[in-house]
Amino acid sequence: MKSPQSVDVLLRAAGIICSRDGGGLKAHLKTIRHSRRIIFIGCGTSYNAALAARPLIEELSGIPVTMEIASDLLDRQGPIYRDATAVFVSQSGETADTLLALEYALKIGALCVGITNTVGSTLARKTHCGVHINAGCEIGVASTKSNNSYDHDGIGYWSQQKSSQTRSEAIAKNLSGLPGKVSEVLKLDNEMRDLAVSLIDTQSLLIFGRGYNYATAMEGALKVKEVALMHSEGLLAGEMKHGPLALVDETLPVIVIATRVIQQLQARKGRLIIMCSEGDTSNVCPNESCRFIEVPQVEDCLQPVINIIPLQLLAYHLTVLRGHDVDQPRNLAKV
Structure with a gap:
């Protein structure tokens, strides 16, 4: 915090x-x-x-x-x-x-x-x-x-x-204005806890991103992996057709940091959780079949600073709900 x-x-x-x-x-x-x-x-x-x-x-x-x-x-x-x-x-x-x-x-x-x-x-x-x-x-x-x-x-x-x-x-x-935006996105804490509750029994999680947010997907997956002890992969959205799409079905939760791959994932009945800018949900997923994480919009190069925070909160709540120590992950030490 x-x-x-x-x-x-x-x-x-x-x-x-x-x-x-x-x-x-x-x-x-x-x-x-x-x-x-x-x-x-x-x-x-x-x-x-x-x-x-x-x-x-x-x-x-x-x-x-x-x-x-x-x-x-x-x-x-x-x-x-x-x-x-x-x-x-x-x-x-x-x-x-x-x-x-x-x-x-x-x-x-x-x-x-x-x-x-x-x-x-x-x-x-x-x-x-x-x-x-x-x-x-x-x-x-x-x-x-x-x-x-x-x-x-x-x-x-x-x-x-x-x-x-x-x-x-x-x-x-x-x-x-970035500190104010960070404070604003931290208000999603309860929403991320509710999302964590819905994912508590899930065995795997995929996170897709591209451009500036490829690193966001990688880091979000790393946090879920290292503290919640849950299998998670951060993937480049542009590479989805080259293997990862085969994993997608109605049981696998997929977090997408709003990209053009959403329609393809919906076609495979993916369990989609979409991160997008505030007020942009209808443009991203018009049929409202997805769960949304709405974040403040900033300059594109700064968006990863905002977008990583909900994923950090999600990792935190998954860890607590699963009964693990957030500060001392299993088998890991400060390096």
């Missing part, structure tokens, strides 16, 4: 990050702008948060952005060149695989940027420059506030770089 405060703190800090030498970024701006590519490296929630920011960073910077899971990068010794900027994302700043990947990139000679929630962490000390997201302490094993803060940390920074004036102004306007 502290997401609005963490968002507000981060937004106030964003002016410092961009106008002064916050984390040493300013001294390396020229190198970043001339990078052949930007590589985001992380694990779990940190990876998903970077994935959400990727489309906008590509749009605003004009630089290709690639994604790497830290352990996979190490296993295959993936190529990182000196003219790349490697961005390492870790809530704790102590994630073992991410730190090993950092050592690998440093030996190659690439510029290494850190994004973390922990001042003085190994990641903060060993990278050339970086950003502290100021999300506040994450008490539980599963990160939530940090995920919500990572996204618009990158967005707030890159929106002030190579970008059209109109787009930058629209993002800035929406950023300033």
Whole structure:
């Protein structure tokens, strides 16, 4: 429930990050702008948060952005060149695989940027420059506030770089009102509890998203999986016909973050739960056969910050109703 405060703190800090030498970024701006590519490296929630920011960073910077899971990068010794900027994302700043990947990139000679929630962490000390997201302490094993803060940390920074004036102004306007929108969407708590009650005996859950909200689907599924101990998969909606559609029937709940695949899922009698903007239900599903989660509408690149919160609430209530510990998921520890 502290997401609005963490968002507000981060937004106030964003002016410092961009106008002064916050984390040493300013001294390396020229190198970043001339990078052949930007590589985001992380694990779990940190990876998903970077994935959400990727489309906008590509749009605003004009630089290709690639994604790497830290352990996979190490296993295959993936190529990182000196003219790349490697961005390492870790809530704790102590994630073992991410730190090993950092050592690998440093030996190659690439510029290494850190994004973390922990001042003085190994990641903060060993990278050339970086950003502290100021999300506040994450008490539980599963990160939530940090995920919500990572996204618009990158967005707030890159929106002030190579970008059209109109787009930058629209993002800035929406950023300033974001804490209020987060508070508004948290009012869906009771509605998400009712949804959790209806799903308590379900064995699996699919979440479809595309564009900015592919990462939302991935992160929402991860939260349900790690704390509610329920099988859940986040899937790219555009890939639905290439396998996942075979799973859909009247018994399988499917959350769709409003995309063009809704009609195809309805045709298979899918048990649909649709997340869409407030007042847009008739356009998304005219026959009213679906259950809706209505969220405030913001600029498209910021929508994942809003859309992930109902899924976090759903994961929380499923966990409580199933009798599990929200802060200490089975077999997991803080990394």
